Amino acid sequence: MTAPKTLYDKIWDAHLVHEAEDGTSLLYIDRHLVHEVTSPQAFEGLRMAGRTVRAPDKTIAVPDHNVPTTLDRANGIKNEESRIQVEALDRNAKDFGIHYYPVSDLRQGIVHIVGPENGWTLPGMTVVCGDSHTATHGAFGALAHGIGTSEVEHVLATQTLIQSKSKNMKVEITGELRPGVTAKDITLSVIGRTGTAGGTGHVIEYCGEAIRELSMEGRMTVCNMAIEGGARAGLIAPDEKTFEYIKGRSHAPKGAQWEAAMEWWKTLFSDEDAHWDKVITIRGEDIAPVVTWGTSPEDVLPIDAVVPAPEDFQGGKVEAAKRSLDYMGLQPGTKLSDVEIDTVFIGSCTNGRIEDLRAAAAVLKGKKIKAGLRAMVVPGSGLVRAQAEEEGLADIFQEAGFEWRLAGCSMCLAMNPDQLAPGERCASTSNRNFEGRQGYKGRTHLMSPAMAAAAAVTGKLTDVREMM
Amino acid sequence: MDKFTTLTGIAAPLPMVNVDTDMIIPKQFLKTIKREGLGVNLFDEMRYDRQGNEIPEFVLNKPQYRDAEILIGGENFGCGSSREHAPWAIKDFGIRCVIAPSFADIFFNNCFKNGILPIALPQEQVDILMKDAEKGANARMTVDLEKQEITTSDGEVISFQVDPFRKHCLLNGLDDIGLTMEKAARIDAFEANLEQSRPWV
Numbered sequence A: 001m002t003a004p005k006t007l008y009d010k011i012w013d014a015h016l017v018h019e020a021e022d023g024t025s026l027l028y029i030d031r032h033l034v035h036e037v038t039s040p041q042a043f044e045g046l047r048m049a050g051r052t053v054r055a056p057d058k059t060i061a062v063p064d065h066n067v068p069t070t071l072d073r074a075n076g077i078k079n080e081e082s083r084i085q086v087e088a089l090d091r092n093a094k095d096f097g098i099h100y101y102p103v104s105d106l107r108q109g110i111v112h113i114v115g116p117e118n119g120w121t122l123p124g125m126t127v128v129c130g131d132s133h134t135a136t137h138g139a140f141g142a143l144a145h146g147i148g149t150s151e152v153e154h155v156l157a158t159q160t161l162i163q164s165k166s167k168n169m170k171v172e173i174t175g176e177l178r179p180g181v182t183a184k185d186i187t188l189s190v191i192g193r194t195g196t197a198g199g200t201g202h203v204i205e206y207c208g209e210a211i212r213e214l215s216m217e218g219r220m221t222v223c224n225m226a227i228e229g230g231a232r233a234g235l236i237a238p239d240e241k242t243f244e245y246i247k248g249r250s251h252a253p254k255g256a257q258w259e260a261a262m263e264w265w266k267t268l269f270s271d272e273d274a275h276w277d278k279v280i281t282i283r284g285e286d287i288a289p290v291v292t293w294g295t296s297p298e299d300v301l302p303i304d305a306v307v308p309a310p311e312d313f314q315g316g317k318v319e320a321a322k323r324s325l326d327y328m329g330l331q332p333g334t335k336l337s338d339v340e341i342d343t344v345f346i347g348s349c350t351n352g353r354i355e356d357l358r359a360a361a362a363v364l365k366g367k368k369i370k371a372g373l374r375a376m377v378v379p380g381s382g383l384v385r386a387q388a389e390e391e392g393l394a395d396i397f398q399e400a401g402f403e404w405r406l407a408g409c410s411m412c413l414a415m416n417p418d419q420l421a422p423g424e425r426c427a428s429t430s431n432r433n434f435e436g437r438q439g440y441k442g443r444t445h446l447m448s449p450a451m452a453a454a455a456a457v458t459g460k461l462t463d464v465r466e467m468m
Numbered sequence B: 001m002d003k004f005t006t007l008t009g010i011a012a013p014l015p016m017v018n019v020d021t022d023m024i025i026p027k028q029f030l031k032t033i034k035r036e037g038l039g040v041n042l043f044d045e046m047r048y049d050r051q052g053n054e055i056p057e058f059v060l061n062k063p064q065y066r067d068a069e070i071l072i073g074g075e076n077f078g079c080g081s082s083r084e085h086a087p088w089a090i091k092d093f094g095i096r097c098v099i100a101p102s103f104a105d106i107f108f109n110n111c112f113k114n115g116i117l118p119i120a121l122p123q124e125q126v127d128i129l130m131k132d133a134e135k136g137a138n139a140r141m142t143v144d145l146e147k148q149e150i151t152t153s154d155g156e157v158i159s160f161q162v163d164p165f166r167k168h169c170l171l172n173g174l175d176d177i178g179l180t181m182e183k184a185a186r187i188d189a190f191e192a193n194l195e196q197s198r199p200w201v
């Protein structure tokens, strides 16, 4: 009998090309996703060395970070550097013969939304991208993680990656979520509990009843932020919901191949007695709708809490909290629900999928946003956008006073013109509240789409449960 | 890739936890399609005001640290985005070694690919090095990769761990892609097998 394995162990073993004595391993990569920001230097490296892309049909590229999301973008990208970067990807995709979704393609969108949506991401695969939120794809039971540009070049040239194995960490969310609590609240609460370095050196597998109950969209939200918890990747074992989501997508296997794939996919779970290096258990019932108050994703509190004081912390975190509070312009003891906002951003690879838009629209239906507020919805892909229009969600957003944008990363990292002004405070469904992330001196509060919608209505951080 | 053997230089103290890659190199500098030239923008938002003037209090703007080649940081250094622009900027500035109690995974990896040596040490030892670095430009430290030792300006020796494969690559300036290409036959064999076992991939 073989020793019991975790899901991570199983995927790892199935992709091992070579293992050196010291444990340094060469791992085969099934899918390589590429965007415009982290790839130009890699393609340039290939050219300089006279190398080609080893497996162009396993390589998928889409521009997302720099693209404007305003409706006039067909007229071209005004910012010269952004335009050059996107044009470089256009050219590289063509020269090296990889799958490509240009800005003009309806299916264009954020790379981590485009991959699953078109059936590129499948259970048991290894998926990499020069982007830390590659962890998103772990929702399908794929081992997915971010890599640097040198590694992008390495994968392009060899379809492999040099890796050493991480440790196994289990995060179990038991029981049921309470009303108003979503996947975003789960993932933020886990980071609040373990800290941004809690998962360092580990691959996390999320499990438990509350995780099983989540839709695929929700599972992607959870895995997306595994990186904010410091983990190399997040995983969720595939189940009927996973297979249902994949079936029929354009690049998913069909016919006999589908049957063969299913046979393997069904073996992808952690064995009963598998070894875990770290286990965290949280009761679903104990998770509240949360927001962040500081400049690290671990600065998480339930919406009914108050802004903490630096003395509430220990070690280096005391100074960090002081700096955060100063940056965020918050006084200890202030009720979070009294904090007024200027902007609302709904979108990103964390919460730019159809279910996220549905959740926000459900709160906004028949309501108006607070006068003077700037609010925008940026769907994660052109397909999400089209579906939301079909379902009438776009109308709800627009009637409420939201701008209805085209797909891209947008204000998640503000590389395009969608930025916060200094001091501007934003309720955001994205994943990072770092200093300057959404614009120089901009202030970010992370939360779920439903919470962001509630904040849009009142103009303050708001407990969505009061509006349900 | 540039070799890293031993380095004797000025160490700059940056006693902050969770230094993220957005701080190291903000997004407006990610639009480059080159690897070089990012050093002037390293820690841009902490280093310059909006008019582009240097903020004198920031460590790398202080006269004694302008030529720093070593950086001493706090816990979880390099967290956040996978941007390799962070190590590119660090290297372009002239820093070849970063020492901290812990690092984020991707950043740690990216350092090695660019001839930068990241060293994780227990907090107490980082504290010793931080104190040493605070002495300014006369306090030059030595980092010896071969011996896996750091020597402070007072002659105190602290040893460190490093993955043997990465050490080998750094010492010899080896390029990963070239090394992997030598295993092409194994990759071919793996792919042939894959055609049979998981043809849908």
Ligand code: SF4
Pocket: A064, A065, A110, A111, A112, A131, A133, A348, A349, A350, A408, A409, A412, A413, A430, A431
């Ligand atoms: S949406 Fe944000 S986090 Fe996601 S890929 Fe784009 S910039 Fe990165």
